[in-house]
Amino acid sequence: MVPAALIVLAELAMRIYGSTSMSLAAPSDIVAAFFAIMFDGSLLLATRDTLVSAGTGFAAGGFIGLALGILFGLVKPLDRLMEVTIEAIRPIPSVAILPIAMLVFGFGYRMEIAIVAFSCLWPVMIMTRSAMAGIEPRLLEVSRALRLSTWDRVRKIVLPAALPRIMVAFRLAASIALVVAVTVEIAANPLGLGYGILVAQQALQPAVMLAYLVWIGMVGYLLNAGLSLMQQRLFGRAGRVEAAS
Amino acid sequence: MRAPDTTVKATAPVIAFDKITLAFGAKTIISDLSLEIGRGEIVCVIGPSGCGKTTALRVAGGLIPPTKGTVRLLGEPMAGPRRDVAIVFQDYAKALLPWRTAAGNISLALEAAGVAQSERGDRIRDLLAKVGLAGHEDKYPTEMSGGMQQRIQIARCLAQDPAVLLMDEPFGALDAMTRQGLQDEMLAIVAETGATVFFVTHDLEEAVYLGDRVIGLLPHPGRIGIDQRIDLPRPRNQLETRETPEFLRLRRTLFDFIEKAEH
Numbered sequence: 001m002v003p004a005a006l007i008v009l010a011e012l013a014m015r016i017y018g019s020t021s022m023s024l025a026a027p028s029d030i031v032a033a034f035f036a037i038m039f040d041g042s043l044l045l046a047t048r049d050t051l052v053s054a055g056t057g058f059a060a061g062g063f064i065g066l067a068l069g070i071l072f073g074l075v076k077p078l079d080r081l082m083e084v085t086i087e088a089i090r091p092i093p094s095v096a097i098l099p100i101a102m103l104v105f106g107f108g109y110r111m112e113i114a115i116v117a118f119s120c121l122w123p124v125m126i127m128t129r130s131a132m133a134g135i136e137p138r139l140l141e142v143s144r145a146l147r148l149s150t151w152d153r154v155r156k157i158v159l160p161a162a163l164p165r166i167m168v169a170f171r172l173a174a175s176i177a178l179v180v181a182v183t184v185e186i187a188a189n190p191l192g193l194g195y196g197i198l199v200a201q202q203a204l205q206p207a208v209m210l211a212y213l214v215w216i217g218m219v220g221y222l223l224n225a226g227l228s229l230m231q232q233r234l235f236g237r238a239g240r241v242e243a244a245s
Numbered sequence: 246m247r248a249p250d251t252t253v254k255a256t257a258p259v260i261a262f263d264k265i266t267l268a269f270g271a272k273t274i275i276s277d278l279s280l281e282i283g284r285g286e287i288v289c290v291i292g293p294s295g296c297g298k299t300t301a302l303r304v305a306g307g308l309i310p311p312t313k314g315t316v317r318l319l320g321e322p323m324a325g326p327r328r329d330v331a332i333v334f335q336d337y338a339k340a341l342l343p344w345r346t347a348a349g350n351i352s353l354a355l356e357a358a359g360v361a362q363s364e365r366g367d368r369i370r371d372l373l374a375k376v377g378l379a380g381h382e383d384k385y386p387t388e389m390s391g392g393m394q395q396r397i398q399i400a401r402c403l404a405q406d407p408a409v410l411l412m413d414e415p416f417g418a419l420d421a422m423t424r425q426g427l428q429d430e431m432l433a434i435v436a437e438t439g440a441t442v443f444f445v446t447h448d449l450e451e452a453v454y455l456g457d458r459v460i461g462l463l464p465h466p467g468r469i470g471i472d473q474r475i476d477l478p479r480p481r482n483q484l485e486t487r488e489t490p491e492f493l494r495l496r497r498t499l500f501d502f503i504e505k506a507e508h
Contacts, residue, residue: 136339138336138339139342141332141334142340142353144308144326145306145308146354146358146405147327147328152356152357160342161344
């Protein structure tokens with residue numbers, strides 16, 4: 001009700017004052033612009049570019065983060081050995097490595113994927129590590145008493161026990177991936193939704209720019225909802241256990 | 246049922262503590278503890294808090310190595326946990342895998358022992374029946390009562406086909422009725438399998454009711470204060486056994502021991 005009222009109010013305001021703003025547009029113009037870029041294919045193309053970059057970067061960073069998190073969770077001395085190094089690298093804002101990534105990879109998918117992967121790696125690694133540290137010690141004792149092999153202990157006790165929290169890390173990383181991908185596109189990379197916004201802004205088309213913005217919000221929302229659903233489907237039981245404890 | 250052991254080991258004690266001392270840093274938890282438990286014996290261990298009874302159980306299970314002395318199992322020095330020594334923990338809710346069903350939890354022990362998948366189903370059904378949970382294989386621990394969860398843990402331990410059952414206050418968290426039911430079930434299972442039992446409890450009546458022997462430990466540091474034979478006839482009965490003069494006398498003896506140990 002409130003959002004609808006605000007949209008009507010915005011429409012009225014824009015019409016009454018006959019705005020020629022370069023940053024604002026009437027909601028009806030935004031909708032019109034949205035359909036225009038939707039049907040000429042540019043929006044879908046940009047969406048594909050952004051999702052491919054964000055998705056690949058997310059997968060790569062998530063995988064490396066998961067592997068490192070498991071490794072550090074299992075091998076405590078290694079964890080302590082690497083702690084300072086990790087704490088030194090981790091606070092670097094991902095966009096700050098953009099110049100280096102540009103030198104190494106040039107413009108295009110690879111540069112963007114590398115930066116997205118870099119930003120997804122840390123939350124997944126750190127949350128995986130802490131998920132493994134938070135496993136019920138009694139379960140580890142049970143695995144010792146049963147003399148499970150190291151591989152079986154990881155596969156049958158450690159990972160399932162840590163999985164609900166690891167899944168939360170992946171959801172967080174997914175939203176980071178989208179943000180970073182769009183940021184890189186706005187800042188440097190000539191492709192995807194971020195570049196679309198930038199071009200619309202420079203072409204003095206606020207309606208198109210805002211249409212992109214609304215669309216990015218929708219993509220982000222759908223991505224998160226999709227992951228939530230997947231989490232519930234895959235780990236419904238483990239998720240409930242996590243919530244109860 | 247295990248085939249009777251006809252080798253020389255048959256006469257050796259199943260568990261032998263030889264002058265066990267256990268210290269964490271400067272704090273001595275157990276001091277110079279020697280104890281022998283024979284085949285098929287049910288030994289209950291009591292004592293005030295801080296006497297090291299749970300620690301003694303963990304040493305017997307190979308979870309903690311003693312600082313001094315040796316533990317022998319069936320004549321062999323103990324070097325870490327063994328599959329023929331099963332441990333029943335008090336906190337059944339934490340000791341079960343919440344993401345596995347009752348059958349899945351029992352299966353874990355069979356998987357660890359390398360039992361072929363084709364054989365597991367029948368074994369699991371037998372074990373569930375043995376602990377009175379036939380038909381509950383697909384339930385998750387969170388869908389079960391405390392008593393049922395503890396039965397699952399006991400079934401998982403029986404899946405190890407253990408020569409020794411180490412039980413750490415297994416019924417301490419259960420209500421009185423459930424506890425008595427499980428005591429009798431445990432005695433029946435032990436009588437059938439011939440397992441040797443090391444049973445830690447803080448409930449003196451439980452110790453007298455279940456045990457062939459009750460060991461009382463003294464605290465700071467933990468050492469043996471009393472080693473009481475229990476000659477009550479078996480099978481025991483919750484009402485009749487507990488009303489016999491001998492039961493009451495033994496309970497009194499142990500009660501006096503705890504009184505003295507605490508002061």
